[in-house]
Amino acid sequence: MYLSDMYVAVGGGSTTIKASMLDLWSENHDTPKADSEYWNGEYSIIEQYGYYYPSNTTGSPGFINVIFKRLLDTGDIWDTVIVPGRKMKINWAYRRDPNNVNSGFKEHSDYSQGTIKFTTRIEDASFSTEDSDYGGFVNHGLVMTACWLIIAPIGIAIARYCKHWRCWYFCHLILLGVAVAATIISVSLTYHSHETPYIQGTSKPRHHSRLGLCLTFLVIGQGVMGLICGFLQSKSSHFGLISQVRRIHKVAGYSMVIGGLLNNAYGWDVLSSASVYYVGLAIVLGIWGLFEVRHQISYWWAGLLCRRELPAMTHKEAMDMIEEKKFQLMFYDELVMNVKHFITSHPGGGFMLEDAIGEDAGKYLVGCSSTNGDLLPYAHSRPALDYTKKLAIARVPYPEGYLEITDSFENNNRMSWKINYQQDLNPSTKIISLSSPHFQMSQSIKESFWIGKHFKVTAKINGTLTSRYYSAFFADLRNWASELNVSSKFPECKKGSIQLIYRIYAKGKMTQHMSSQEDLSELQLKGPLGPGLMLNAYSGSYIGFAGGTGLIPFLDVAYLLWSTKDEPLPMSFTLFASFRTKEDSFCLDLLEATSRALGEDRFKFIPVIDKQAKEINFPDLVKKYATMKPNNAW
Numbered sequence: 031m032y033l034s035d036m037y038v039a040v041g042g043g044s045t046t047i048k049a050s051m052l053d054l055w056s057e058n059h060d061t062p063k064a065d066s067e068y069w070n071g072e073y074s075i076i077e078q079y080g081y082y083y084p085s086n087t088t089g090s091p092g093f094i095n096v097i098f099k100r101l102l103d104t105g106d107i108w109d110t111v112i113v114p115g116r117k118m119k120i121n122w123a124y125r126r127d128p129n130n131v132n133s134g135f136k137e138h139s140d141y142s143q144g145t146i147k148f149t150t151r152i153e154d155a156s157f158s159t160e161d162s163d164y165g166g167f168v169n170h171g172l173v174m175t176a177c178w179l180i181i182a183p184i185g186i187a188i189a190r191y192c193k194h195w196r197c198w199y200f201c202h203l204i205l206l207g208v209a210v211a212a213t214i215i216s217v218s219l220t221y222h223s224h225e226t227p228y229i230q231g232t233s234k235p236r237h238h239s240r241l242g243l244c245l246t247f248l249v250i251g252q253g254v255m256g257l258i259c260g261f262l263q264s265k266s267s268h269f270g271l272i273s274q275v276r277r278i279h280k281v282a283g284y285s286m287v288i289g290g291l292l293n294n295a296y297g298w299d300v301l302s303s304a305s306v307y308y309v310g311l312a313i314v315l316g317i318w319g320l321f322e323v324r325h326q327i328s329y330w331w332a333g334l335l336c337r338r339e340l341p342a343m344t345h346k347e348a349m350d351m352i353e354e355k356k357f358q359l360m361f362y363d364e365l366v367m368n369v370k371h372f373i374t375s376h377p378g379g380g381f382m383l384e385d386a387i388g389e390d391a392g393k394y395l396v397g398c399s400s401t402n403g404d405l406l407p408y409a410h411s412r413p414a415l416d417y418t419k420k421l422a423i424a425r426v427p428y429p430e431g432y433l434e435i436t437d438s439f440e441n442n443n444r445m446s447w448k449i450n451y452q453q454d455l456n457p458s459t460k461i462i463s464l465s466s467p468h469f470q471m472s473q474s475i476k477e478s479f480w481i482g483k484h485f486k487v488t489a490k491i492n493g494t495l496t497s498r499y500y501s502a503f504f505a506d507l508r509n510w511a512s513e514l515n516v517s518s519k520f521p522e523c524k525k526g527s528i529q530l531i532y533r534i535y536a537k538g539k540m541t542q543h544m545s546s547q548e549d550l551s552e553l554q555l556k557g558p559l560g561p562g563l564m565l566n567a568y569s570g571s572y573i574g575f576a577g578g579t580g581l582i583p584f585l586d587v588a589y590l591l592w593s594t595k596d597e598p599l600p601m602s603f604t605l606f607a608s609f610r611t612k613e614d615s616f617c618l619d620l621l622e623a624t625s626r627a628l629g630e631d632r633f634k635f636i637p638v639i640d641k642q643a644k645e646i647n648f649p650d651l652v653k654k655y656a657t658m659k660p661n662n663a664w
Contacts, residue, residue: 074104178290343424345561367421455616470526482562482583505589570661
């Protein structure tokens with residue numbers, strides 16, 4: 031009778047027929063102590079009448095008849111409060127040989143417990159015996175151990191380590207659903223079958239019972255939260271709501287499992303011993319640790335696979351697969367990623383990936399842009415960047431001829447380029463020229479799909495490795511302007527150099543770093559990267575919409591039309607270029623002069639300054655040109 035409120039009748043021996051009552055509390059499986067020996071405990075029996083009938087006497091040999099009085103609520107924390115009309119559990123036993131204190135105890139009948147109800151009327155009172163509920167508690171413990179030591183950890187491990195699997199979400203949902211359902215059913219049956227009043231004093235059963243009740247509510251809430259999280263992940267585009275719900279779901283999930291493991295230990299300790307359970311827990315934690323080590327190693331291994339074993343695939347082939355709806359592909363530098371099964375687990379919501387299908391996601395991953403104008407850019411962590419390698423299904427080869435490599439020991443993954451010069455195009459925009467002794471950039475566009483590709487610039491700024499993407503262009507702005515008699519301050523285009531244009535932002539780490547660099551300083555580049563404009567042929571009608579430095583790729587399209595003016599290509603191009611103010615713009619005079627020289631049927635240029643947008647009804651103008659069914663619109 032471990033941790034129980036006890037009343038014991040003690041006879042004086044075979045010749046003594048009067049029995050004495052003791053008010054005790056069982057602290058453990060050893061001999062109980064009187065309430066008065068505990069803090070704030072006291073002897074609470076008011077009156078007692080007890081008789082012991084030894085086996086050698088007449089009457090009822092071998093039995094004790096006891097009558098005693100006590101208050102329903104004694105105020106003693108070591109006494110159970112008796113509530114009239116409520117059924118209560120009662121246990122009993124007697125010593126085999128009253129003359130031998132070492133003879134041990136024996137059940138009074140085939141049962142060792144029963145249910146008793148105290149009432150103010152004798153006809154309402156009840157008493158019944160029942161089988162021992164030890165087996166029921168053991169079954170409950172086994173179910174809870176299976177749920178929170180085996181099933182739930184497996185479900186969580188799948189969500190943490192296997193998000194690249196095709197059906198990880200459903201496995202996670204099923205396993206955690208089983209754990210939640212089994213917990214609710216088992217706890218409900220246990221509370222229903224073993225309903226007892228509030229246990230007084232400090233005890234493990236009380237902690238186990240109350241913690242179990244709290245965890246049950248948490249389990250129910252977590253199950254509902256998981257369903258809501260899955261729904262929002264696939265249907266909502268509210269980033270803030272998705273992030274908060276996922277964060278709550280994650281914290282509540284770990285709290286639920288840790289609480290379940292702790293409460294299992296409490297329960298087994300109350301029933302018998304938790305030593306076997308602790309061995310199982312140590313094994314589970316050891317396996318989890320091995321999975322975590324493997325998880326960290328897998329990033330490095332995935333990197334090796336990306337460099338050595340991924341098949342080659344062009345951007346066009348990837349786009350065709352997207353068009354055929356076979357895959358949901360994105361690009362990250364030279365990697366082609368299939369995100370079809372990752373959409374449901376992306377922390378920012380599936381809508382972000384769906385909006386970026388077919389794009390180069392590098393600008394989103396490094397935190398210089400976002401898929402939605404309402405959201406701030408987010409720089410992803412190193413593990414998140416490494417995770418892209420697990421999603422990779424192919425590698426896009428660097429375009430041959432774009433860069434000529436003069437040193438066989440060098441490659442496009444990490445190139446050192448020196449700054450030739452930097453020159454202002456306007457107060458906030460610079461053009462930068464880079465050269466390298468190991469690489470030479472082509473001076474002309476030999477393949478149409480080269481247009482619009484970019485380079486990844488990486489630098490260590492204030493101890494943090496920072497990367498940004500900048501579009502390169504082939505147009506010789508100085509010669510172009512000279513041929514059109516447009517006055518300009520464009521610098522000379524050095525042979526074999528890379529030309530980049532960037533806007534300086536007050537809080538832009540990379541642009542502030544680049545603008546502060548002196549001539550001959552080195553920058554680390556990777557590329558050329560990205561699908562670019564995906565211009566497959568120099569024929570047809572095209573429309574481009576550009577804002578700010580987004581104009582850069584279209585400079586090459588306009589320059590291509592100008593440089594082939596003597597042998598016109600069968601293509602036309604309409605370009606909208608938007609700037610906040612006139613002072614923020616660049617190349618407007620050059621593009622306007624090109625449009626006048628070529629004619630609007632070949633190249634139509636429409637500059638839009640934000641302050642003038644309402645005057646020219648820019649949205650209606652865009653709709654008008656969109657209905658012309660161009661071959662492509664960017």
